[in-house]
Amino acid sequence: MSTSRRNFLKTSVLASSLLFVPKFLHALDRQGLPALRDANGRRLVVVQLGGGNDGLNTIIPYRNDIYYRARPTLGIRPQSGILTLDQDLGFNPAMTRLKGLYDQGHVGVLNSVGYPNPDRSHFRSMDIWQSGSASDQYVTTGWLGRYLDSSCPSCQAPYNGLEVDDTLSLAMKGTARKGLALKNPEKFHQITQNRFLAQVSRETGAAGGAELDYLYKTLAETTSSADYLYQTSKVYKSAIAYPNTEFGKNLKTTAELINSGIESRVFYVSLTGFDTHVRQQEQQGKLLGDLSDGLASFAEDLQKSGQFDNTLILVFSEFGRRVGQNASNGTDHGTANNVLLLGGGLRKKGILNAAPDLLNLDQGDLKHQLDFRSLYATVLHDWLGADDKAILGQEFARLKGLV
Known part of the structure; x- marks a missing residue:
């Protein structure tokens, strides 16, 4: 191996980026990347609330x-400004702008979503949600990654699925295809503009073994993808005010990608910090305000560009919290939780199933009414036009008339 190649491997920022570069980049055409034509132009945006959001608050x-008996100090009283919905339920007072979208008919609420034999470990439960597996199954691919595997076989572009983050979640990892993780197109493009890359291109004919050749080819093709995303994303720059938070910035990036015409089918964004064992109310209120304001700005952005009707937003957390508060004015890890759906194409809106049954608990935890994989099956089949049974490994009852 030449000295220049050793230097490249040791010092290039691009080498570290390989942690999230998918293998199928080999198929990229450096002169132009293919456009997706599946799902009838519909796209899915998944918002993950990391840490186990307290659904009851x-x-x-x-x-x-x-x-209120279970939460004598943590329960939120009507006089605190609860934003009333239907079926004697209400949004947290911090979710004012999301309530506005609800009133416009753009929000659906699913209560008590979970799975049998729930796991209260953050990591394991998140793996279950992201992989779409049962609690006793261990799967190394994600439900969206398998969608990328199965959908549009002729399309090889890595931007079929984009995660606006530094690393790629299990949810976006398939067997043959994976999503692409990037914080924003400009920074991703800057990373690929490394001075060693030109040298790589000149040395592609040098002998170095199949693995090393694969490495250099992948890096070169990643540059092509990064350039495409950067150049295309410049078409649209949002004028909408987003929260000045990491989550707000990531949603703004997502909107700019969508409104610029990048034909990705799946986007993934996260908001973390929901592990509220101590003094929950203030911490969760800030996070829910960030969620509400961010999603409302995102919806406004897409509405102005005519992209809201073909976008479905799914908001989930790995589990809820226990019904009773703990001694630290917080809540501990629980089980079933609510899921929010947003979009201009929702056919059913409002509160979509019964409120949690607080009289029928499992050792202090909510029992799930709805298996999350039924929701996934509905989204995959009815929204994205995919084979939900093949992707999820078995058939789950779909929610009729939802999307």
């Missing part, structure tokens, strides 16, 4: 005495 059963 997000969608509040404000007329249920059991809720």
